[in-house]
Amino acid sequence: MPHFDGGEIAQFVTFRVADGLRREPLSDPRLAKLVEGALLHFDGERYRLHAWMIMPNHVHVLLTPRLGNHVSDIVHSWKSFTSKRANRILGKSGKFWQEDYFDRYIRNQPHFDTTLEYINQNPVKAGLCCTPQDWPFRGTATPEPPNNPGPSITPGGPRASRLQSDDVADLRKEYIRGGLKEDDAHPDPIEQFRKWFEEALAANLHEPNAMTLATVSSGGRPSARVVLLKGFDERGFVFYTNHEGRKGRELEENPYCALVFYWGELERQVRVEGRASRVSAEESDEYYRSRPRGSRLSAWASEQSRPVAGRNTLEERLRGLEDEYEGREVPRPPFWGGYRVEPEAIEFWQGRENRLHDRLLYRCSSGVGWSMERLQP
Ligand SMILES: Cc1cc2nc3c(=O)[nH]c(=O)nc-3n(C[C@H](O)[C@H](O)[C@H](O)COP(=O)(O)O)c2cc1C
Secondary structure, eight states: OOOTTSSOOOEEEEEEEOTTSSSOGGGSHHHHHHHHHHHHHTBTTTEEEEEEEEOSSEEEEEEEEOTTOOHHHHHHHHHHHHHHHHHHHHTOOSOOEEEEEEEEEOOSHHHHHHHHHHHHHHHHHTTSOSSGGGOSSEEEEOOOOTTOOSOOEEETSSOOSSOOHHHHHHOOOOOOSOOOOTTTSOSSHHHHHHHHHHHHHHTTOSOTTEEEEEEEOTTSOEEEEEEEOOEEETTEEEEEEETTSHHHHHHHHOOEEEEEEEEGGGTEEEEEEEEEEEOOHHHHHHHHHHSOHHHHHHHHHOOTTSOOSOHHHHHHHHHHHHHHTTTSOOOOOTTEEEEEEEEEEEEEEEOOGGGOOEEEEEEEETTTEEEEEEOOO
């Protein structure tokens, strides 16, 4: 909810599709999702989104721009973010949006409430549905319960509190962000990864360096968990861990493993398959020294993957280590360090319309280098 006494003022914005377009283009779920994606894309960064309603020919948004961001620029970004893609979906060119837009400052809480009600009732008044909840292309900010840091924006309005099994089956999203063509892909998959990774960083994703690491025991049993990527180059992808934990032991027995990055907001996945080997002691030392002191001590305190009687035991161990190393450098434990996964195959996946996704697989053959081919989705 906005604070009406602060410097940032909530605003009600409406913008429309260009005249002369096919009737009601935004009732096409692909286009509505595209617009919704644009509204959510800049949320938190350039404004706080309170509510939105995507009507067949126009869009209503209630938002508070963050200081220094003007509504005119924000609307311009939404339009330029969507128009090319919308035209591509419609198979046309030319203007998608009307040039102008309408905006109004929200004076106080009652004005905010009536505007919210106006937005929500819009499809009902237009005879498109019986209740606002029936209209799929809308969203409202749910007031955050105290101490709940969870997400406050719920596309489609607040959900029922208990998730039914059908809800999971119904989770379905159209992928609309764009494609991955052979001609645009870098011939070197590490360079292609660098490009996508930089885009994931630029998109402000939550932990874009988080990746699922799958290992296989000597008995052929797979296991997977998330670790953080701490470096990559033409030699491979580096992460740090305890060599004596489950993944460490499995990698020592069987170095073949797989990594998966999932950057949902960008509708992208990258899969890496290869062999892991320990990085040099110097490289592990250098990274270990860069870690906060608490993390360095915890590396000593944890016998990773082994059972422990209670959290107290770990906290006591940590306190003991704090005393032991007071005023001294904390050395790297001999059982802790990095692995580098040297890739043999890297696949880039980009979500596309109608589940006809793009998949480009790079494979490395010795003496030949990398080759690339398209896989069926
Ligand atoms: C976002 C995230 C990042 C993590 N990063 C690491 C990491 O870099 N290294 C690590 O050993 N464990 C990391 N973990 C914990 C692992 O997922 C896992 O619980 C732990 O390494 C024990 O795995 P294991 O028993 O299979 O060896 C991370 C977990 C999450 C959710």
